[in-house]
Amino acid sequence: MVFSQILAGLQALDATGAQADQAARQGFLEWVFSLDGCPHPAARDALDRVPQDMTLEPAARAFVGFLRQAAQPQTPPFRRGGAAGRRLRLH
Numbered sequence: 001m002v003f004s005q006i007l008a009g010l011q012a013l014d015a016t017g018a019q020a021d022q023a024a025r026q027g028f029l030e031w032v033f034s035l036d037g038c039p040h041p042a043a044r045d046a047l048d049r050v051p052q053d054m055t056l057e058p059a060a061r062a063f064v065g066f067l068r069q070a071a072q073p074q075t076p077p078f079r080r081g082g083a084a085g086r087r088l089r090l091h
Contacts, residue, residue: 024062
């Protein structure tokens with residue numbers, strides 16, 4: 001429900017440029033904080049609910065862009081050497 005309300009509000013907003021981006025960021029943060037779990041699967045589900053034939057206003061387009069970024073799988077950071085390599089260098 002929160003997703004639909006945010007998207008509708010951003011669609012109705014008559015803003016462009018930095019104002020549209022700021023509104024989209026605020027909407028995205030509101031959406032993330034309304035979640036109970038990880039945003040990654042929720043973002044994929046939300047993107048599936050965006051009508052494909054809808055012409056998005058700038059703020060709504062930026063919001064959907066943030067959802068696309070959140071829907072991307074995250075790779076764990078790569079560490080060279082690990083703890084054993086660090087111990088060898090420190091001692």
